[in-house]
Amino acid sequence: MHKSNKNDDIKKILFAKFIGNCGFCFTDETDFLYIDFPYVSGAYGFMSFDARHLEALSQHEKDACFLFTHAHDDHFNRKEVRSRKLKAAGPFGIRCYAHDYITIDQLNRSGAWHITAFKTKHTLCLEHYSYVLEWHDTRIFISGDTKDISVLRKISNIDILISNPLFLKGIAKVKRINDFKKIILCHFRTKSKIAHKAHKKIIVPKQGKTIVLNP
């Protein structure tokens, strides 16, 4: 599924920096893909983020792409996305508000990744997508805000699950934690509340922390 590239023979490392909520910056140091960022800092009592993440955008916002699971404020800041003319992809709300909206197909032509969108359920949301992101032979599933794990019936061979706490609870309930090599928890309110989910595969990142995704 990956586009051929003259650097294919050089093993590239894929990093994800955790910004807050479901907000990550994925990069192989050539391409930059943001997920669910910029969002409205502190929206609905969820995580605020260091303003430096927003300042850092100005350095490469023309080249970076921005993918959103849905348009709730704790995932999507319509004002920032519009005014900065960010290249943004995602479901209905993003189509409505982004100044430079791009389709998933266009997004797939913009970088070394391949993204597949899956329509998933989320309360009080007209349209919500979960995603499979393939990049440097690593397959990543991004839940967004859905808690409905039935989407995984259509998907196999996921290396890394990036999950909200309720989706992970569903995975644990059906004993599928071992289907993944690594699980990165996001969109948690406090570390103490999720301590009972401790498992060696589950990474609970600190905000601003960079995680190496491929071995």
Ligand SMILES: [Zn+2]
């Ligand atoms: Zn939401």
Ligand SMILES: [Zn+2]
């Ligand atoms: Zn949310």
